[in-house]
Amino acid sequence: MIAKTDNRNSIAILPIQHYDMKIHNFMTENHFQIVTVDQTNTFQNQIRKTVDHSKTLIPQDFKWKCLNLNPSHNERSYKNP
Numbered sequence: 001m002i003a004k005t006d007n008r009n010s011i012a013i014l015p016i017q018h019y020d021m022k023i024h025n026f027m028t029e030n031h032f033q034i035v036t037v038d039q040t041n042t043f044q045n046q047i048r049k050t051v052d053h054s055k056t057l058i059p060q061d062f063k064w065k066c067l068n069l070n071p072s073h074n075e076r077s078y079k080n081p
Contacts, residue, residue, distance in 0.1 A: 001019050005012050014022075051063050 001014050001016050003012050003014075003019075004010075051058055
């Protein structure tokens with residue numbers, strides 16, 4: 001796998017297994033939890049309510065132009081097929 005590094009203007013070349021192990025270790029060490037329910041609709045509803053109640057945050061006629069709450073469902077894949 002070839003990826004741009006986060007902190008420098010360089011690239012990293014890693015075997016897929018090494019990358020998968022690093023991701024797994026990061027998630028384990030930082031106590032990530034697997035979510036079994038898709039929270040997208042809940043978050044989108046909260047965003048809509050926030051925008052609706054924040055009249056000064058975003059002008060009324062512009063509020064839905066700046067939010068794309070239903071993007072395409074293409075998942076980003078880091079592995080080659």
